[in-house]
Amino acid sequence: xxxxxxxxxxxxxxxxxxxxxxxxxxxxxxxxxxxxxxxxxxxxxxxxxxxxxxxxxxxxxxxxxxxxxxxxxxxxxxxxxxxxxxxxxxxxxxxxxxxxxxxxxxxxxxxxxxxxxxxxxxxxxxxxxxxxxxxxxxxxxxxxxxxxxxxxxxxxxxxxxxxxxxxxxxxxxxxxxxxxxxxxxxxxxxxxxxxxxxxxxxxxxxxxxxxxxxxxxxxxxxxxxxxxxxxxxxxxxxxxxxxxxxxxxxxxxxxxxxxxxxxxxxxxxxxxxxxxxxxxxxxxxxxxxxxxxxxxxxxxxxxxxxxxxxxxxxxxxxxxxxxxxxxxxxxxxxxxxxxxxxxxxxxxxxxxxxxxxxxxxxxxxxxxxxxxxxxxxxxxxxxxxxxxxxxxxxxxxxxxxxxxxxxxxxxxxxxxxxxxxxxxxxxxxxxxxxxxxxxxxxxxxxxxxxxxxxxxxxxxxxxx
Numbered sequence: 001x002x003x004x005x006x007x008x009x010x011x012x013x014x015x016x017x018x019x020x021x022x023x024x025x026x027x028x029x030x031x032x033x034x035x036x037x038x039x040x041x042x043x044x045x046x047x048x049x050x051x052x053x054x055x056x057x058x059x060x061x062x063x064x065x066x067x068x069x070x071x072x073x074x075x076x077x078x079x080x081x082x083x084x085x086x087x088x089x090x091x092x093x094x095x096x097x098x099x100x101x102x103x104x105x106x107x108x109x110x111x112x113x114x115x116x117x118x119x120x121x122x123x124x125x126x127x128x129x130x131x132x133x134x135x136x137x138x139x140x141x142x143x144x145x146x147x148x149x150x151x152x153x154x155x156x157x158x159x160x161x162x163x164x165x166x167x168x169x170x171x172x173x174x175x176x177x178x179x180x181x182x183x184x185x186x187x188x189x190x191x192x193x194x195x196x197x198x199x200x201x202x203x204x205x206x207x208x209x210x211x212x213x214x215x216x217x218x219x220x221x222x223x224x225x226x227x228x229x230x231x232x233x234x235x236x237x238x239x240x241x242x243x244x245x246x247x248x249x250x251x252x253x254x255x256x257x258x259x260x261x262x263x264x265x266x267x268x269x270x271x272x273x274x275x276x277x278x279x280x281x282x283x284x285x286x287x288x289x290x291x292x293x294x295x296x297x298x299x300x301x302x303x304x305x306x307x308x309x310x311x312x313x314x315x316x317x318x319x320x321x322x323x324x325x326x327x328x329x330x331x332x333x334x335x336x337x338x339x340x341x342x343x344x345x346x347x348x349x350x351x352x353x354x355x356x357x358x359x360x361x362x363x364x365x366x367x368x369x370x371x372x373x374x375x376x377x378x379x380x381x382x383x384x385x386x387x388x389x390x391x392x393x394x395x396x397x398x399x400x401x402x403x404x405x406x407x408x409x410x411x412x413x414x415x416x417x418x419x420x421x422x423x424x425x426x427x428x429x430x431x432x433x434x435x436x437x438x439x440x441x442x443x444x445x446x447x448x449x450x451x452x453x454x455x456x457x458x459x460x461x462x463x464x
Contacts (some may be wrong), residue, residue: 023065
């Protein structure tokens with residue numbers, strides 16, 4: 001029994017994170033009759049207990065999700081979450097990691113994709129770890145993948161951040177396992193050994209060198225640097241647009257003469273000359289910005305590095321990545337959303353719906369002025385966020401109904417304790433004790449509730 005408890009302790013120490021909340025995931029199942037039971041994931045505002053770790057490793061649902069950023073806004077692990085697709089090649093990814101000499105551990109995710117972890121010996125600032133992983137994801141070609149921690153700071157005790165489903169659910173027969181450096185699946189004990197070898201100190205993290213590929217575009221956007229390592233067969237229009245913006249900045253007087261050579265050098269099937277001339281004509285009349293959030297550029301995007309490049313985005317205002325919408329399930333729900341890793345609180349759905357109100361919220365909280373999107377693009381962006389919304393369960397006792405019940409208890413307790421003379425102060429109040437039940441008039445309760453900052457809409461009382 002002792003070795004098993006040691007395993008739990010080691011696993012818990014490795015994936016330590018926020019203590020005041022955690023994630024719960026139920027996977028999709030089938031009933032006996034073949035109908036599906038839909039899976040669900042949500043955040044629970046309750047402490048991470050020993051039994052949760054035990055149940056996770058034993059394969060007892062819900063599987064455990066940990067929020068990597070702790071109460072001090074520090075992390076001892078981070079992860080690049082690469083979505084699965086048919087035939088995902090984990091060995092190919094591991095070979096690239098080995099080639100770049102990066103201290104990462106790759107695991108198979110719940111969906112069959114990859115979770116690429118970076119571990120530190122002690123907790124470091126979430127911002128430092130997140131920024132390093134963003135650069136790594138770009139050089140690996142998964143720049144649009146989610147990076148944990150998803151935020152660099154939790155704004156308050158009510159802010160829970162985002163959780164990652166942990167590996168080794170049902171550890172003895174798991175589908176969420178780590179790979180060794182050869183790309184072979186390993187059990188949890190071998191993972192512990194690999195973790196000891198791969199974890200790095202804060203100083204090693206700071207000095208970690210991420211090798212960029214050699215390129216003639218080392219003074220421009222990193223996406224061009226990565227995309228032009230091989231001749232392109234797809235995304236020619238978008239890549240050419242990006243190159244034109246680079247060329248206009250580097251050769252403002254004669255940028256047009258550089259466009260066709262790029263077309264023939266880097267596209268396996270070059271665009272027709274007429275198309276090139278039309279693009280030159282279109283861009284000659286306008287000053288346009290880089291399209292960092294579009295594929296294939298976003299797969300190789302490293303915004304922090306790009307800002308330092310002479311002909312990169314520099315101080316250009318680029319629309320940020322809006323990710324990880326969360327809804328706190330109160331009677332009047334509010335929302336959290338990540339804006340390039342910074343947390344923004346939205347007090348109501350209208351602020352999410354209305355782009356102008358959203359821009360004001362970001363300005364107030366982050367001191368950033370967002371560029372405007374077209375109405376169509378904004379609706380599409382918000383709908384995508386809503387399609388993947390994460391629910392945060394409200395704490396017990398936080399609803400208006402719960403609040404009213406507490407007020408009612410206090411009312412009854414206060415009324416019972418009043419001297420007989422003072423009981424007549426509330427003209428409508430009457431108290432009868434029948435089998436330990438206190439009855440009182442609705443109007444008196446409502447008056448008491450108002451005085452105690454109860455709900456404004458007293459029609460809700462009828463639902464109690």
